[in-house]
Amino acid sequence: MNDAAILEVKGVTKRFKGLVAVNKFDMLIRERTIHSLIGPNGAGKTTLFNVISGIYRPEEGKVIFLGEDITGRKPHVLVAKGIARTFQNLRIFPNLTCLENVMSGQHCRGRCGTWSSIFRTPRQRAEERRIQEVAERWLERTGLWEFRNELAKNLPFGLRKMLELARALATEPKLLLLDEPTTGLNDKEKEDIMEFIGGLPEMGIPVLLVEHNMNVVMGISERITVMDMGEKIAEGTPEEIYNDPRVIEAYLGREEAVA
Amino acid sequence: MRGIIAGLRNDPRARRIAVGIALALVVAYPFFASAYWVDVAFYLGLYTLLGLSLNVILGEVGLFNLGHAAFWAFGAYTTAILNTRFDIPILALIPISALATAGFAWLVTSPIIHLRGDYLCIVTIALGEIVRLALNNDPGGITGGPNGIFGIDRPRIGGLVINTPTEFYFLVWIIVVLCAWALLRLQNSRIGRAWNYIREDELAAECMGVDVRAFKLLAFTLGAALAGVAGNLYAAKMMVVSPESFTFMESCLVFMIVLLGGMGSVPGTLLGALVVSLFPELFRPLASYRMLIFGIALVAVMYFKPAGMWPRRRATFRSVIGREAGKA
Numbered sequence: 001m002n003d004a005a006i007l008e009v010k011g012v013t014k015r016f017k018g019l020v021a022v023n024k025f026d027m028l029i030r031e032r033t034i035h036s037l038i039g040p041n042g043a044g045k046t047t048l049f050n051v052i053s054g055i056y057r058p059e060e061g062k063v064i065f066l067g068e069d070i071t072g073r074k075p076h077v078l079v080a081k082g083i084a085r086t087f088q089n090l091r092i093f094p095n096l097t098c099l100e101n102v103m104s105g106q107h108c109r110g111r112c113g114t115w116s117s118i119f120r121t122p123r124q125r126a127e128e129r130r131i132q133e134v135a136e137r138w139l140e141r142t143g144l145w146e147f148r149n150e151l152a153k154n155l156p157f158g159l160r161k162m163l164e165l166a167r168a169l170a171t172e173p174k175l176l177l178l179d180e181p182t183t184g185l186n187d188k189e190k191e192d193i194m195e196f197i198g199g200l201p202e203m204g205i206p207v208l209l210v211e212h213n214m215n216v217v218m219g220i221s222e223r224i225t226v227m228d229m230g231e232k233i234a235e236g237t238p239e240e241i242y243n244d245p246r247v248i249e250a251y252l253g254r255e256e257a258v259a
Numbered sequence: 260m261r262g263i264i265a266g267l268r269n270d271p272r273a274r275r276i277a278v279g280i281a282l283a284l285v286v287a288y289p290f291f292a293s294a295y296w297v298d299v300a301f302y303l304g305l306y307t308l309l310g311l312s313l314n315v316i317l318g319e320v321g322l323f324n325l326g327h328a329a330f331w332a333f334g335a336y337t338t339a340i341l342n343t344r345f346d347i348p349i350l351a352l353i354p355i356s357a358l359a360t361a362g363f364a365w366l367v368t369s370p371i372i373h374l375r376g377d378y379l380c381i382v383t384i385a386l387g388e389i390v391r392l393a394l395n396n397d398p399g400g401i402t403g404g405p406n407g408i409f410g411i412d413r414p415r416i417g418g419l420v421i422n423t424p425t426e427f428y429f430l431v432w433i434i435v436v437l438c439a440w441a442l443l444r445l446q447n448s449r450i451g452r453a454w455n456y457i458r459e460d461e462l463a464a465e466c467m468g469v470d471v472r473a474f475k476l477l478a479f480t481l482g483a484a485l486a487g488v489a490g491n492l493y494a495a496k497m498m499v500v501s502p503e504s505f506t507f508m509e510s511c512l513v514f515m516i517v518l519l520g521g522m523g524s525v526p527g528t529l530l531g532a533l534v535v536s537l538f539p540e541l542f543r544p545l546a547s548y549r550m551l552i553f554g555i556a557l558v559a560v561m562y563f564k565p566a567g568m569w570p571r572r573r574a575t576f577r578s579v580i581g582r583e584a585g586k587a
Contacts, residue, residue: 104452107469110449114477117444
């Protein structure tokens with residue numbers, strides 16, 4: 001718990017027309033942890049997620065990443081700085097091979113332009129080789145090695161989820177944002193992917209996990225932030241959250257909480 | 260036939276031999292064909308070049324550009340004006356036309372590059388029409404209005420004047436082959452992949468670190484540069500340029516070359532250009548039904564082969580971390 005802060009969200013507010021999707025939100029993510037952000041559907045989790053990854057610009061507040069104010073920076077800039085993400089509704093590149101999909105992660109680590117690519121300069125070839133090597137290592141670690149030359153759209157759903165994860169990891173992130181990685185998976189696949197995610201902090205990759213299903217995150221999270229109606233309603237270790245009456249209320253409603 | 264194609268796909272040596280035979284045929288063709296058919300092959304080369312240039316924009320990045328004739332016209336007029344007024348040789352104007360057209364494309368597409376799909380399509384149609392009408396209205400007396408510009412010189416290399424159909428044929432096909440080679444290399448590089456990421460899913464590409472705006476602009480400027488080269492060759496061949504050569508119909512034909520052949524496929528573009536430029540030659544009596552038949556062909560291809568007649572096959576990479584890794 002004494003690890004340094006990776007990401008700090010300070011008083012972030014995001015509105016859509018009249019609707020306040022995220023309201024003066026604070027959160028702190030530390031190194032070598034899995035930090036989960038949970039809350040019922042429509043709580044504003046994905047909106048906050050999109051603010052952190054640069055898709056939305058917040059009306060108020062700041063996002064600080066490794067001591068640097070990154071509020072409102074474009075996503076591709078943030079990826080280069082070390083924030084990678086996946087999508088709730090899976091956005092792989094369907095007509096490209098799995099290897100090409102994962103190689104996209106290394107795009108931001110490359111420098112070579114049009115001319116060096118046409119003339120295949122030694123520097124360009126070395127860079128291509130490195131891009132491919134990193135991609136292959138992640139395909140191997142995620143168990144997708146044998147599918148490397150398959151088109152991504154031909155993979156079964158569970159493996160496509162894994163592919164998206166491999167692609168994000170290939171950016172060599174300093175923080176990985178995962179938006180409901182278990183949505184649509186069966187129990188076995190859920191277990192596999194959560195086990196894989198659980199191993200990431202050991203590789204030096206802290207994770208911010210967004211989920212609406214509380215049971216999924218209880219086992220692997222070190223810290224949990226609970227969100228409802230755009231506001232933070234609780235934060236703590238899984239046990240604290242599990243017994244927090246406000247959380248139970250948010251998830252089950254007042255009546256049930258009393259009963 | 261299927262066996263041969265499969266063989267070509269899997270064996271790089273067989274593929275190299277096939278490309279060698281194709282190149283040999285291109286070189287030998289004018290020595291067997293009549294002057295008329297050599298001329299037809301010149302225009303085939305020209306449309307292939309236009310197809311390749313639009314393929315960068317439409318095929319690789321998926322940007323619906325229905326105003327490509329604007330870039331072609333810009334290249335042709337740049338060549339025509341600089342040659343007739345300042346006597347700059349045609350061949351020296353090839354890179355100049357390319358650069359000028361690229362600059363023009365950068366200027367006019369920068370403000371519209373964020374538009375998506377149909378919206379971009381509509382704006383590019385307008386762009387094509389604006390350029391054609393501007394040329395027609397003779398701004399500053401430099402474009403010659405509806406009559407265009409006459410008396411463009413022939414390309415000269417030292418003492419050799421490129422004049423006959425055969426000479427023009429070689430000029431255009433040398434450039435086509437060079438461009439195809441360069442574009443194939445770009446396809447399998449960081450640049451080409453970034454373009455494809457954008458085509459597949461723009462938001463995901465941005466979130467994987469691709470500067471979407473920059474790479475879209477790169478595609479537009481590069482595609483326009485090649486169209487500018489095509490414009491130069493066209494001006495040199497015709498010795499006259501006029502606005503009526505650069506109509507919306509031309510943009511449509513080039514668009515169709517890419518769609519029929521296969522988005523993002525270099526050999527597909529060649530095939531598409533073959534269909535589009537040979538059809539009116541082979542079916543003269545049907546000439547007035549050309550657009551109707553092209554329309555039907557387009558619907559048929561989209562229905563039966565949505566990826567085009569010769570779709571791009573994704574490259575398989577030789578592993579760099581070694582085979583034993585697969586067992587892990």
